[in-house]
Amino acid sequence: MIEAPDLSWAALAPMLVVFGAACVGVLVEAFAPRESRHPVQVGLALVGTVGGLVATLLIAGEPDEVTAVGALAVDGPALFLQAMIAGFGALSVLLFAERALDPARSAFVVSAAVPAGSPRDRELTTVPRVQTEVYPLALFAIGGMMLFVSANDLLVMFVALEVLSLPLYLLSGMARRRRLLSQEAAVKYFLLGAFASAFFLYGLALVYGATGSVLLRDIREATTAGSGGVLLVLGLALLVVGLLFKASVAPFHSWTPDVYQGAPTPVTAFMAACTKVAAFGAILRLLYVAFGTAEWTWRPLVYAVAIASMVVGAVLGLTQTDLKRMLAYSSVAHAGFLLTGVIGLGADGGGSGLSATMFYLLTYGFTTLGAFAVLTLVRDGDGEASHLSQWAGLGARSPVTAAVMSLFLLALAGIPLTAGFTGKFAVFRAAIEQGAWPLVVVALLASAVAAFFYLRVIVLMYFSEPAADGPTVGVPGLPTTVVLAVTATATVALGILPGAVLDLARQAAIFVG
Amino acid sequence: MTLSYYLVLAAILFTIGAVGVLVRRNAIVVFMCIELMLNAVNLTLITFARSTGTVDGQIIALFVMVVAAAEVVVGLAIIMSIYRTRRSASIDDANLLKY
Numbered sequence: 316m317i318e319a320p321d322l323s324w325a326a327l328a329p330m331l332v333v334f335g336a337a338c339v340g341v342l343v344e345a346f347a348p349r350e351s352r353h354p355v356q357v358g359l360a361l362v363g364t365v366g367g368l369v370a371t372l373l374i375a376g377e378p379d380e381v382t383a384v385g386a387l388a389v390d391g392p393a394l395f396l397q398a399m400i401a402g403f404g405a406l407s408v409l410l411f412a413e414r415a416l417d418p419a420r421s422a423f424v425v426s427a428a429v430p431a432g433s434p435r436d437r438e439l440t441t442v443p444r445v446q447t448e449v450y451p452l453a454l455f456a457i458g459g460m461m462l463f464v465s466a467n468d469l470l471v472m473f474v475a476l477e478v479l480s481l482p483l484y485l486l487s488g489m490a491r492r493r494r495l496l497s498q499e500a501a502v503k504y505f506l507l508g509a510f511a512s513a514f515f516l517y518g519l520a521l522v523y524g525a526t527g528s529v530l531l532r533d534i535r536e537a538t539t540a541g542s543g544g545v546l547l548v549l550g551l552a553l554l555v556v557g558l559l560f561k562a563s564v565a566p567f568h569s570w571t572p573d574v575y576q577g578a579p580t581p582v583t584a585f586m587a588a589c590t591k592v593a594a595f596g597a598i599l600r601l602l603y604v605a606f607g608t609a610e611w612t613w614r615p616l617v618y619a620v621a622i623a624s625m626v627v628g629a630v631l632g633l634t635q636t637d638l639k640r641m642l643a644y645s646s647v648a649h650a651g652f653l654l655t656g657v658i659g660l661g662a663d664g665g666g667s668g669l670s671a672t673m674f675y676l677l678t679y680g681f682t683t684l685g686a687f688a689v690l691t692l693v694r695d696g697d698g699e700a701s702h703l704s705q706w707a708g709l710g711a712r713s714p715v716t717a718a719v720m721s722l723f724l725l726a727l728a729g730i731p732l733t734a735g736f737t738g739k740f741a742v743f744r745a746a747i748e749q750g751a752w753p754l755v756v757v758a759l760l761a762s763a764v765a766a767f768f769y770l771r772v773i774v775l776m777y778f779s780e781p782a783a784d785g786p787t788v789g790v791p792g793l794p795t796t797v798v799l800a801v802t803a804t805a806t807v808a809l810g811i812l813p814g815a816v817l818d819l820a821r822q823a824a825i826f827v828g
Numbered sequence: 829m830t831l832s833y834y835l836v837l838a839a840i841l842f843t844i845g846a847v848g849v850l851v852r853r854n855a856i857v858v859f860m861c862i863e864l865m866l867n868a869v870n871l872t873l874i875t876f877a878r879s880t881g882t883v884d885g886q887i888i889a890l891f892v893m894v895v896a897a898a899e900v901v902v903g904l905a906i907i908m909s910i911y912r913t914r915r916s917a918s919i920d921d922a923n924l925l926k927y
Contacts (some may be wrong), residue, residue: 428909473895517869
């Protein structure tokens with residue numbers, strides 16, 4: 316008789332809720348009549364994500380544990396990041412569900428299989444039918460991300476990476492308007508994503524060869540004992556490449572601008588907030604739990620890519636004329652700032668790098684979600700008006716929209732009294748504590764350069780004449796209004812009173828091996 | 829015969845796959861090169877399972893096959909959708925998004 320592995324159901328509850336809702340969503344898609352599908356799917360997706368968030372909060376006080384034969388670690392960082400992913404996921408689902416803005420009632424194509432531009436496609440763009448497959452897909456992606464941050468085993472990490480990526484590839488190809496761009500984004504994301512996961516997998520194989528195990532705990536023992544040698548270092552490098560790709564860190568960022576621009580804006584918001592959290596969660600766990608005692612293997616590499624990412628993001632962001640692309644380069648730069656927090660991880664338990672990075676992810680997630688939500692409001696005849704010139708004079712035409720966008724842009728730039736400033740301050744301080752002041756100098760310079768292109772949009776909105784045939788600003792329905800209210804409040808609140816949340820992040824910042 | 833031959837073969841296959849992804853222009857061929865990389869990893873895993881005397885590697889290889897199959901489903905769907913519109917699977921033709 317073979318004993319079944321010991322599973323701690325309570326610890327797995329957040330993921331089970333989300334995956335359960337996703338599976339029910341697939342059944343709803345198959346059996347519910349078309350008219351009732353949209354409200355049911357939206358409700359289900361909200362129940363899943365909010366349920367996942369509540370479940371993480373309920374088990375947050377429990378002692379840390381490693382369950383499923385060592386494959387999953389449910390500890391402070393895992394729960395903190397899972398709560399973040401579920402929360403941002405719920406906000407993204409609200410953006411997906413917005414029906415008041417687009418005349419066609421949805422940001423998603425009715426039937427993705429119909430060729431773009433065909434007579435049938437033109438016919439379908441005017442019908443009020445909406446596609447609801449996106450909700451189960453988003454739930455699977457959210458579930459995969461939650462699994463990704465608690466994976467304590469390279470194999471589980473790989474499976475979670477694919478579970479979160481595959482739905483995202485599909486989602487990014489489903490825009491209702493400008494379908495060619497969207498499909499192109501999906502192809503690029505898919506091919507490059509699969510390429511990167513092949514590298515991750517080869518790294519897994521090499522680490523397995525060097526240590527005889529894929530459990531992070533066993534890898535840690537092997538690195539501490541000094542065995543493994545060149546195979547282990549090579550494996551680590553390949554693993555990190557695969558993860559840095561997902562986090563859109565330069566020089567592995569080439570997909571980011573294209574996919575962010577081509578994908579439907581609610582999906583872009585989802586990717587920018589949640590994928591970043593998940594990818595950095597996995598990077599932190601891998602570097603800290605498996606290679607925490609062999610810092611010399613990863614510190615120089617992370618140092619170099621952090622600088623590359625900040626410089627590339629800030630400099631190339633300057634040359635962009637499309638707001639979505641500009642925010643994509645901003646996300647590359649922010650990935651670099653986040654890596655300064657990763658550098659702030661001290662030797663074995665010391666340092667505030669972990670809590671600072673988690674706090675930064677929280678502030679960046681709220682801000683970027685809000686910025687993309689504002690982007691969905693400003694529209695012309697062919698969907699969203701994301702070209703910079705179209706935003707000229709928006710302050711006169713729609714003061715509220717311009718003010719909210721300015722808030723998010725200032726937060727992205729890291730101006731004091733916004734969440735962006737407290738987040739940056741936390742990661743920079745953590746890096747300085749570890750003696751990485753040259754990195755912080757580069758980060759400050761990059762912040763200054765990046766501030767220029769954020770402020771340029773604000774200047775454009777307030778100090779230039781509106782174009783005669785400018786875009787219209789749509790009146791958002793309830794879902795987008797809720798998202799804007801929550802993200803704007805959080806951006807201000809985390810900027811003025813970050814103490815409570817920072818303390819929470821500090822308490823949560825202990826990995827269980 | 830030593831196991832290192834298998835590892836070298838796997839490394840060569842992985843490299844051929846990686847170079848193929850970078851130089852080939854047809855999306856289907858690029859995709860096949862990625863599959864080649866995954867299968868090179870499988871060979872590496874099986875070899876290491878033998879050399880370390882554990883079965884983990886063999887089981888991981890099974891996982892990789894399942895994941896690769898799922899990836900094929902999603903990937904071909906995406907490539908098909910763009911092919912139907914453009915009548916071309918060349919990734920050079922997909923050039924609307926740049927800079």
